[in-house]
Amino acid sequence: MPGEPAADLDALDDRALVEACLAGRREAFDQIVVRHRRAVYRLCYRFVGNHEDATDLAQESFLKAYRALGSFKGDSAFGTWLHRIAVNLSLNAVATRARRAETSEGRAAPVASGPDQMSLVLREERAAQVRAAIGRLAPRQRATLVLRVYQEMPHQEIADLLGSSVGAVKANFFHALNNLKRLLGGDPG
Amino acid sequence: MTHLNLDERLALIEAGGEREHPHLLLCARCRAEVDAARAVLADARAVTVPEPSPLFWDSLSRRISDRIFADGPDRVSVGWPFWRVLVPLTVTVCALLLAVGVDHQTRQRTLAPAEAGVSGEDAGDLADVTGTDDEWALLARLAGEFDFETLADSLGPSREGTAGSAVWELSEQERIELTALLRTPLQQ
Numbered sequence: 001m002p003g004e005p006a007a008d009l010d011a012l013d014d015r016a017l018v019e020a021c022l023a024g025r026r027e028a029f030d031q032i033v034v035r036h037r038r039a040v041y042r043l044c045y046r047f048v049g050n051h052e053d054a055t056d057l058a059q060e061s062f063l064k065a066y067r068a069l070g071s072f073k074g075d076s077a078f079g080t081w082l083h084r085i086a087v088n089l090s091l092n093a094v095a096t097r098a099r100r101a102e103t104s105e106g107r108a109a110p111v112a113s114g115p116d117q118m119s120l121v122l123r124e125e126r127a128a129q130v131r132a133a134i135g136r137l138a139p140r141q142r143a144t145l146v147l148r149v150y151q152e153m154p155h156q157e158i159a160d161l162l163g164s165s166v167g168a169v170k171a172n173f174f175h176a177l178n179n180l181k182r183l184l185g186g187d188p189g
Numbered sequence: 190m191t192h193l194n195l196d197e198r199l200a201l202i203e204a205g206g207e208r209e210h211p212h213l214l215l216c217a218r219c220r221a222e223v224d225a226a227r228a229v230l231a232d233a234r235a236v237t238v239p240e241p242s243p244l245f246w247d248s249l250s251r252r253i254s255d256r257i258f259a260d261g262p263d264r265v266s267v268g269w270p271f272w273r274v275l276v277p278l279t280v281t282v283c284a285l286l287l288a289v290g291v292d293h294q295t296r297q298r299t300l301a302p303a304e305a306g307v308s309g310e311d312a313g314d315l316a317d318v319t320g321t322d323d324e325w326a327l328l329a330r331l332a333g334e335f336d337f338e339t340l341a342d343s344l345g346p347s348r349e350g351t352a353g354s355a356v357w358e359l360s361e362q363e364r365i366e367l368t369a370l371l372r373t374p375l376q377q
Binding site: 026029030033034037038041042045046051055058059062063066067123126127130131134145149170171173174177178180181184 | 195
């Protein structure tokens with residue numbers, strides 16, 4: 001059945017799976033997808049802020065990776081290489097697609113029925129506001145924030161990925177935090 | 190008073206309340222800035238990605254697999270994708286240039302200008318050359334009114350990876366460049 005990896009591939013590491021795939025075992029790529037789909041989806045979601053676009057981007061990331069498997073040299077971990085593809089696609093998507101980020105207004109408000117529920121509702125509400133504010137950051141600032149905060153990438157790695165300097169990455173991160181503060185109403189400036 | 194630089198501020202912000210700096214005890218401005226950024230960062234860190242339905246992951250795998258299947262099994266790139274075109278094309282161009290060069294030199298040695306029907310003034314005029322010799326006519330036609338169908342046919346059946354197929358895969362701009370490449374030695 002398409003999409004289900006063969007059992008014997010389970011024991012192989014990513015590099016061996018890539019080699020198996022290049023040798024003609026397409027099901028090896030299904031195993032790669034199973035291993036990385038959650039992380040890639042989550043990374044894409046951080047950029048676009050909604051399930052539909054994140055799904056499309058995750059799918060495109062894997063397709064692009066599949067088509068470019070031959071160019072994977074193994075200089076970095078396969079996951080890093082794959083994430084790089086996802087980040088680049090997400091950056092392009094952010095720049096070109098209409099924003100459809102979820103907002104607190106666009107979702108059904110959870111119903112509070114006690115102190116714990118109320119706290120949960122407030123946390124959810126705040127999270128939705130922050131998510132929407134991140135979606136309004138300039139693409140480079142958003143990318144830097146996502147990679148630094150959620151992917152916990154070192155500044156140098158972010159700089160390599162975005163094709164900029166470490167200084168620019170730090171400045172972008174700092175500006176991203178300041179703009180986030182302003183968008184969340186913490187600073188009228 | 191010297192305020193904190195960007196590196197120092199970022200280090201303090203990312204460390205949260207676990208790290209302090211003597212300057213923050215003295216400077217209310219930096220203190221407020223760092224505290225506010227720490228709060229925003231904490232808010233950002235608290236945002237989680239909503240977990241999709243458990244059925245979603247298999248559905249995503251199937252979508253990817255279906256797309257790959259639809260694309261066909263040969264879509265995995267094993268390096269620069271144009272090598273199949275470029276290698277035979279380079280061989281073709283080199284062979285043609287070599288043929289042109291050798292033939293041109295041979296004719297210069299063996300034929301007087303009068304015999305060839307080419308005067309010194311109009312030696313570069315291909316119209317005159319084509320009127321005198323069948324081989325030159327072929328070369329001139331290739332370089333002038335470049336007929337790629339004829340060229341591709343002359344290179345044999347158009348199998349993948351052959352020079353013939355390479356010619357067919359050229360874009361209009363690439364054909365123009367190939368024509369120019371072939372013209373240069375003819376006009377020398």
